[in-house]
Amino acid sequence: MDFALAAPFIKAITDVLTTMAATTPTAGKPYLKTGTTAMGDVTGLVGMTGAKTGSISISFDKACAIAIVKGMLGDDIQDLLQDVKDTVGEITNMVSGQARAGLVEMGIAMQGSTPTVIMGDNHSVGHATKAPIMAIPFTTDAGKFTIEFCFQ
Numbered sequence: 001m002d003f004a005l006a007a008p009f010i011k012a013i014t015d016v017l018t019t020m021a022a023t024t025p026t027a028g029k030p031y032l033k034t035g036t037t038a039m040g041d042v043t044g045l046v047g048m049t050g051a052k053t054g055s056i057s058i059s060f061d062k063a064c065a066i067a068i069v070k071g072m073l074g075d076d077i078q079d080l081l082q083d084v085k086d087t088v089g090e091i092t093n094m095v096s097g098q099a100r101a102g103l104v105e106m107g108i109a110m111q112g113s114t115p116t117v118i119m120g121d122n123h124s125v126g127h128a129t130k131a132p133i134m135a136i137p138f139t140t141d142a143g144k145f146t147i148e149f150c151f152q
């Protein structure tokens with residue numbers, strides 16, 4: 001897998017969280033992930049088709065997801081569970097869109113599906129292909145999250 005493909009995803013999540021949630025994430029070293037167990041408690045997943053087929057997921061630990069919701073919504077939280085689900089879906093959608101724009105600059109044009117959000121301890125993430133999964137861990141002041149993507 002080409003580790004240069006991580007750059008659009010790192011830029012996208014950094015831009016989205018800095019702008020929308022007043023949170024600046026720090027990227028760790030990308031690696032090839034094995035297994036399907038999510039690296040967090042709440043995962044947004046978007047399928048992609050076009051020049052390549054694949055998917056992107058963003059898995060947040062609980063503390064990080066709640067802090068991002070509060071960063072985006074302030075004190076206007078009505079239903080924490082639903083607001084976390086909606087916010088993770090929207091962040092995944094925005095990151096997917098911005099990362100896909102970056103991939104276009106690399107000659108890879110893809111369209112994204114509507115995000116799906118999965119919640120729960122030790123849940124599995126089923127990516128759209130059997131291609132190798134690249135994972136990028138991130139830390140924030142409020143917790144951790146991981147972006148995963150794979151396409152063929």
